[in-house]
Amino acid sequence: MAEEEVVVYGVRGSPFSCRVEIALKLKGVHYKHIEEDLANKSPSLLKYNPINKTIPVLLHNGKPLTESLVILEYIDETWQGYPILPQDPYERATARFWAKFIDDKCFPAIFKACWGKEKERKKAAEEVSELLKILEDELKEKKFFGGENIGLIDLAAIIIGYSLGVHQEAAGVELLNREELPRLCNWIDDYVNISFIKESLPSRDKIIAYLRNRLGSGNVSK
Known part of the structure; x- marks a missing residue:
């Protein structure tokens, strides 16, 4: 070809x-x-x-x-060019760990806190809070999880950088605030405002409307 x-x-x-x-x-x-x-x-x-x-x-x-x-x-x-994973074997393994942490721990907890049964939401929100604090500590003073440039963890964390805010607004809950998690909020600001990432994101209003229609009242067990 x-x-x-x-x-x-x-x-x-x-x-x-x-x-x-x-x-x-x-x-x-x-x-x-x-x-x-x-x-x-x-x-x-x-x-x-x-x-x-x-x-x-x-x-x-x-x-x-x-x-x-x-x-x-x-x-x-x-494909050559921009490195998504670190070259160092230990750093590569660590990046894989955090990417899995986001998928296996963070996303299910966020979903349950926003759209789970009413009696489960408070506990799930507390779990989300603890998970986000862990990510805040992992971010340390770095601009991105990958350092000065985005890498595997940042790509995986689009769930936090974009989807979390959308789910929060659609469900009417607050899971992330700047006072408690300033580094994570600064990361989100820097991340989603990178031009090609911003262009890749779907319409916020459309996704919120979709979530409310698909998962809101009457579509999720309370």
């Missing part, structure tokens, strides 16, 4: 799709985005991800890859 074919099957409002597209932009890779309707998944999505049937899917020269953190590492290893 004379020219590489790179396709992302995703959803504009999904932080998991967003992190993949940001990584491709960091590498300067031209790609095609195919928007999926998760209520009516395309035959292509089901073909390329028959096991989990989820987005995102990266299709590179006809070969599919799934799971966003796996895709990020593939992007870093496949």
Whole structure:
């Protein structure tokens, strides 16, 4: 194939799709985005991800890859240029740990605090508070989790940098404030205002409306 074919099957409002597209932009890779309707998944999505049937899917020269953190590492290893993961083996392993921490711990707690059963929300909000404090401490005095430039942890943390604020506003809860977590709030300001990241983010109003309609009153068990 004379020219590489790179396709992302995703959803504009999904932080998991967003992190993949940001990584491709960091590498300067031209790609095609195919928007999926998760209520009516395309035959292509089901073909390329028959096991989990989820987005995102990266299709590179006809070969599919799934799971966003796996895709990020593939992007870093496949295309030269901007380094997403550190070169040092220990630092690479540490970055992987924090990316998994965000996916396995932070996102489920945020979702439950905003959209879980009423009796579960307070406990989940307390858990989110503790998890965000851990990230605040990990950030230390660095501008980004990756140091002076964004890296794997920052890409994974789009869940905190963008999605957290959207879920908060849609659900009418407060899980993050500047007084308690100043470094994390400064990181968010610096992160989402990077031009190509800002351009990659979906419409805040549309996502809030979607969440309220999909997960708000009457759609989530109280």
